[in-house]
Amino acid sequence: MTAVALLLICIAALLAISVGAVALARAKAATLLVYGAACAASAAALAIALWHVIAAAGESPAIVLPLGLPWLGAHFRIDALSGLFLVVVNLGGAAASLYGIGYGRHESAPARVLPFFPAFLAGMNLVVMADDAFSFLLCWEFMSLVSWALVMAHHRDAENTRAGYIYLIIASFGTLCLLLAFGLLAGPAGGYGFDEIRIAAPGSALAPVILALVLLGAGSKAGLVPLHVWLPLAHPAAPSHVSALMSGVMTKVAVYGFIRIVFDLLGPPEWWWAMVLLFFGSISALIGILSALMQQDLKRLLAFSTIENIGIIFIGLGLALGFGANAMEWAAALALTAALFHVFNHALFKSLLFLGAGAILNATGLRDLDKMGGLIHRMPVTAFAFLAGAVAISALPPLNGFVSEWLTFQAVLVSPELPQWGLKVLVPTAGAMMALSAALVAACFVKVFGIAFLGRARSTAVAEAKEVDRFSLAAMLGFVALCVLAGLLPGFVIDAIAPAAELLVGARLPTQAYVPWLSIVPVAEARSSYNGLLVFAFIAFSASFAVVLIHRFATRAIRRSAPWDCGFPDPSPITQYTGGSVAQPIRRVFGSLLFLAREQVEMPQPGDTSAARFRVEMRDLIWEIGYAPIAGIVGYAADRLNRMQFLTIRRYLSLVFLALVGLLLVLVVWL
Amino acid sequence: MAVIADLLVQGGQMLVVLLLAPLLTGLVRKMKARLLRRQGPPLLQPYRDLLRLLRKEAVVAENASWLFRIAPYLIFAATWVAAALVPTFATGLMFSWSADLIVIVALLGSARFFLALAGMDVGTSFGGIGASREVMIASLAEPAMIMVVFTLALIAGSTQLSTVAGYMLSGGVGLRVSLGLSLVALLMVAIAENARIPVDNPATHLELTMVHEAMVLEYSGRHLAVIEAASFLKLLLYVSLIGSVFAPWGVAQAGAGLAAYVIGGAAYVAKLAVGGILLAVFETAIAKMRVFRVPEFLGAALMLALLATLLMFMTRSL
């Protein structure tokens, strides 16, 4: 049995579970059964995908199912690129299902979540495996609709309904753009299979249009600025394990769609496409993380952080396109490997962080950072896992986030060889924006971890929180282990990515498994290398040396007492710093320009005993300049067109008559 | 045999930086006092301070977590590893290929991450002040540092510090504008990162002027000793970095004889002394900036470093 067939069986199993969940939803054991079965199916799919990637089975032959359009059928195939993304999807799916076994017990409306969860996993898998335009679009739309249903799971909350509405509009817009893109790609010959599209190369006039459409379509699903507005609304609205899937996995499926169309189906790239990608990637990275810093809601903060990471992935993809257009394939392989490594890394640590947020939500019922505090004492394992996720996302060695950032920087350092002036100016600027975003990410997660887990409890819900169940902890700790492994042994991940790079840009990085001491050497030994294992060993040695030295020569005495606080300790926990306070310096430096952040203090007159008020006003400029006018115009047009609801019968008949006459005129002129 | 010799040199380097770091801080403090016509503390006072702190009982807040207690060791370890990777008396160290300049910058970032978390652990507003200001300063200083790394890497062809130092030593460099701009940016970043005047006052007790001091306010005893040692190491790291890249004369090449190492050692101590004296003069001559002038200061450093990188990019093909 080929890998494709086995995977299709797993997907069929997931769909069957979904159908079964409709019937079972009211049963008591439904949560355990559905999530357990979904976990098993995803784990099986993960194993198959891993076997495909590691055993380097190359391309599996396509399977054509007699579904969909009669003259086309539904083609499914796995090659090196889809194998990678299948690993990402199923890893996320298995972990989220495992987590769901514990988390789902607290679900208030299981009938609205359980049937759609396995279908969501199935949809994502199908998109990655699709080998023709029709099944790709069908599965893409299926994935969007099922995730919309999951976003609307708690529909009594008005915020969630609005989030679902905006998500649906932008998802439909994205699918429309992709539809047009595929139509242009198929060309006059009209063959929709990916094989036929590869052969029918579009002309140089059409290729930029297709790129723009794919950027709008796949970019909106991935969360590129300015099409990101749905992401911070929809991702927090869904249940936490679904948020982890949407942020950690579904955005990667969108990146897969982008890579598949632009790198594989579109033909040879132009150099200026790299400029477009670098521009949008850089502004996504910066705006994403700055918006995250201003947030008070934990899950919305994590959603904005996803936008930042997608920006970094697109910077890597832009570099790969630029190198590819200038026939520097080895450099393109480096940039593409960096981007794909970051795809894998982000799926790991973002899922971990969302699962942690879900654990906090379960234990305390809170999403507001400013009501949390001191959770490290009440939920120690969750705190440890969240800390590992925070260290990983801040790109600190020796965890995995650092490796992908290091590889992207190495790709930037290779780019002075590029001859075009636009790229010469834009690439170092993109590098600077990336470095700035990385520093801001560390700031953001100092804020998150510091306010949520450290300090003193700011509300009773948090002071009485209890650690979550074993399944949730197991899922989170699994991700922690994977982050550590990917950081210490990055050579193996790079080798796993290499066949995909070879497929897409025609070159690959040198095999890392044979480099002595398990370092990674992306370009040449003399140029630069990194050894995660040795760095970790050094740090461990230094820390142990310090501990041993101190414990031998210093006194071991320790005394617990009240905090020093310069002699003025305040017992009330609300005098601690809040999330907004920690972000205030950064808000003042960056926010006054980007969000028009203004602080207002209303002080009462002396003698007046009313409270003073402090208010921070921030405006979402992208919404105000981009979306609100469009919404206004649509509303206005809809109002005007509403008059057509109230016409007399004669008027309706004359409409039909005019349309008929008009069409006949067109026919006369055209024939 | 050669492997053992290399290992000894690497180990020797790690010990040298650890032992010399308090002396550098002692020199800076003594010079600052002398410039103000005071006697000042003895040169070896930081050593005595560390020993005194080690002997004291550590007083820990009641609600401090395990992170508070292990953070000093993590900070120290990250800073020590980073300092051990910077060439001091010899270049071409044994493990220099395992971690390059970007890793050094990121290790300092890890140390800062855990320091900020430790500051927020006890839940006082001082810790919050220190952490929030520190991450604001870091959000501009770290990109500036990375841009300086880019400039150096583009000039020398590699991000490994030994290769960069070796290239600067070989004399094929000439006086380049990008190097000048990146030197200015590196100096500005070094002042900010080491919490020196005009960015932060290392000897202050006023909340208005604290950044680093506010984060370590709750530490005492051996924990404080470890953190102080880490900040001494960080200053030494920056002075060594500037010395090995911009004033590389006297550094022994890899595998040279004992005489070359001794000369390298002497040159290194001389560079440290010159750096310390210059820092003391600069700190005495200038006043501390108000907090929200610091982002403009560091923004200027980032602009200069970015300009240096842009110039390298644009003039590459000429």
Next chain:
Amino acid sequence: MINPLVYDVAHLLAGGMVLVSFMLLYQDRMHGLLNVFALHAVVLALSVAWEALVQHAPHLFITAAIALIVKAIIIPVALHRIVRRLDIHRSVETVVGIGPTMLAGMGLVALSTALMLRVTPGADALSRQDLAFALSVVLLGLLMMVSRRNAISQVVGLMSIENGLILAAAGAKGMPLVVEISVAFSVLVAFIVIGIFLFRIRERFDTVDVQALDRFRGENQ
């Protein structure tokens, strides 16, 4: 054979001018601004003197001397006294804030470098870069004039534009009338400074009639 170090020093001095122009943009106090402008003129004098040495063009020494004496000493001292006498506001108000101004300055330097390097494909590398730096100094001076609300800062901006032009003229070998042009510029600036003086006097006293001023001073009573 000309020592490449010679070209490196000229290049470094031109880059130094760009650095000092950035320092001008960074200042937010009047005295600091005038002192940094004096530094600007000193670096210009050094650069022109070095060019005089290298190109064996002794008339450039005169330009260097004019830059040093007039622009580094006389004008800053005069402006310091004006600021103190007329009690002009000591802080420099900017239109957008120092951060965005420096960002714009960086964009201008990148733009002028990209432009100069594309427009002069035939010349040798270092003179192309020197021209790029000179254009950057001119553009940064213009940026200063545009982004400051204060008349003195705008004068300083104008003078730094002038410095940039002199730098470019000195760098191009064999440009005639450099000395005469710099004298003309200095006279122009002197007139502008006098004009500001008169403007402030008129604002204060509603007249520039010297007899009226004498009366205010208590003479001729």
